[in-house]
Amino acid sequence: MRLFACSSIALAMLGGAACLAPTASANEIPDSVIAELREMMVSHVALISLAAQNERLHGMDQTRIDDLDKQWRAEAESDNQPLIAQLMGNPLSSYLIRKKAESNGLFAEMFVFDAQGMNVGQSSVTSDYWQGDEDKYLETFAKGPDAVFVDEIEFNDETRQRRRQVSFTILDPESGEPIGGATVEINIDEMERRS
Numbered sequence: 481m482r483l484f485a486c487s488s489i490a491l492a493m494l495g496g497a498a499c500l501a502p503t504a505s506a507n508e509i510p511d512s513v514i515a516e517l518r519e520m521m522v523s524h525v526a527l528i529s530l531a532a533q534n535e536r537l538h539g540m541d542q543t544r545i546d547d548l549d550k551q552w553r554a555e556a557e558s559d560n561q562p563l564i565a566q567l568m569g570n571p572l573s574s575y576l577i578r579k580k581a582e583s584n585g586l587f588a589e590m591f592v593f594d595a596q597g598m599n600v601g602q603s604s605v606t607s608d609y610w611q612g613d614e615d616k617y618l619e620t621f622a623k624g625p626d627a628v629f630v631d632e633i634e635f636n637d638e639t640r641q642r643r644r645q646v647s648f649t650i651l652d653p654e655s656g657e658p659i660g661g662a663t664v665e666i667n668i669d670e671m672e673r674r675s
């Protein structure tokens with residue numbers, strides 16, 4: 481379903497049915513929506529969080545990245561979750577949790593990753609910590625500042641919803657340099673319901 485950017489995507493997120501065009505297709509994500517998602521991801525908290533993590537983890541070798549990703553996956557299956565708790569408790573995750581809640585079901589998941597593809601903040605626990613080997617990173621940050629990757633629509637068996645991930649590069653607004661990326665998973669059924 482095509483979303484039209486009324487005064488802002490917030491209107492669509494908060495149930496502004498007038499922002500949805502009834503003749504649009506679920507296969508289309510218009511540039512105006514992607515532009516507003518990009519704007520959401522250059523909030524002060526996102527920029528500070530990305531800069532801090534990029535500086536702290538700059539040059540981390542692949543072995544350490546793989547170890548952290550394995551730790552994340554193991555913690556996701558355990559009650560002992562120090563790495564997950566650290567990430568889920570940071571200010572950027574709080575911001576993304578709030579944005580997801582404000583969408584009233586339109587956004588199923590949101591997360592931000594750094595220049596190496598490691599998560600910086602997220603609205604819910606992801607299946608992995610490192611995105612650097614996935615299209616959401618390889619087709620965005622790895623390709624440049626204007627890159628956008630719209631994944632295939634998938635059916636979520638648990639929630640019984642059709643979902644589609646939109647990923648894009650995040651730029652430093654002052655320098656114009658890529659500093660990370662974001663993925664927003666859109667609930668296609670909710671988009672269609674609002675139309």
